[in-house]
Ligand SMILES: NC(=O)NCCC(=O)O
Ligand SMILES: [Zn+2]
């Protein structure tokens with residue numbers, strides 16, 4: 001049965017125009033005026049755009065002695081409710097665990113997904129087995145992105161020598177390196193000192209992770225990536241110091257992308273000074289929320305193109321889980337939600353304020369990341385042949401965010417009380433209408449895994465450049481290079 005989205009205004013990353021969209025077999029079959037189909041979806045007054053892609057989620061993540069509460073069932077429903085039609089989660093091997101075993105675990109968990117999804121692989125330890133398996137992960141499993149935690153000392157953190165080895169391997173295999181950029185050694189020292197001095201509350205989490213720890217680590221990762229010759233994606237860029245390092249690298253021609261989160265763009269550090277412990281602890285995440293100066297920097301980065309993607313890092317813990325850290329802030333599970341709110345919050349604070357154009361909005365919520373992850377134009381596009389993952393956004397529709405009506409399984413929402421404008425009229429996932437004006441008709445298990453091959457165009461360009469500029473011996477007449 002075909003569907004047609006009629007009377008809307010299509011917005012892509014580079015063009016806005018009036019046309020209908022015909023959908024057949026879960027894909028876009030035709031774009032143009034006056035189309036008809038078996039079922040009509042009226043988009044009068046709406047913008048019709050590629051569904052959101054959230055490249056940074058942690059669904060049912062084993063972390064800090066517990067599991068994040070939203071899983072692939074509740075998390076992907078929440079995504080669709082908010083106009084996001086694809087999520088990319090992180091497969092995390094246990095120490096010493098094989099990468100492919102970790103992938104199996106993630107594939108087992110994701111069977112319930114309501115929308116399409118993919119995985120990044122995390123490099124949580126280093127050894128010959130990891131080195132070997134990286135090839136299989138890219139070539140057989142369709143995962144081209146590998147995350148390195150520079151923080152969480154004693155748990156997920158990898159050291160510089162491990163990171164450099166992994167980055168070099170990725171350069172060789174056509175993968176992309178990702179980093180959680182915070183100096184884990186300094187965070188560990190600061191945390192211990194704060195606790196010793198009696199700073200045990202959630203505000204100390206923010207004190208333990210000043211923007212310098214992020215700026216230093218971002219700069220270090222950029223330089224290591226440059227030496228290894230690998231493209232680098234910096235997740236949850238939250239501050240000017242980190243943005244500045246990314247901006248400088250990009251100006252110098254390095255292949256680096258930065259990903260601010262909707263939380264860092266719209267919420268600030270004053271949340272940690274709330275006298276209600278639960279309120280503050282619910283907002284504990286790494287990096288922590290920052291001040292207005294840093295927020296302005298992130299918005300400017302999105303406007304100028306030095307930052308490329310807006311994500312959520314959705315890693316949702318209940319209040320009960322957050323209370324593991326009463327009396328010791330280092331035990332508060334790190335993470336916040338946002339999957340359901342990213343699109344309306346960014347539309348409200350970005351497009352409605354004039355900070356972003358609608359085309360820039362599409363670029364940073366969908367198209368840019370589809371290109372970076374090498375799944376464009378299957379995803380992130382309104383083109384004939386693309387998956388019909390489509391958001392029909394009604395710019396006049398408003399609501400006040402509240403946990404009481406959210407799809408996410410946790411008992412609060414960090415955006416509680418925020419008035420947002422720009423909500424989904426329809427959300428389609430591979431042609432299936434999953435949302436109609438707030439009513440969810442999602443299907444458990446509908447989501448499919450999206451394979452993303454390695455060696456995308458940025459990898460190819462970078463390796464040509466590196467091959468051209470790599471050290472090589474100078475030919476000198478009469479003197480053999482080997483010294484023989
Ligand atoms: N961000 C956060 O606090 N929790 C999720 C894990 C991570 O991305 O660091
Ligand atoms: Zn992180």
Ligand SMILES: [Zn+2]
Pocket residue numbers: 056057058313315
């Ligand atoms: Zn994360």
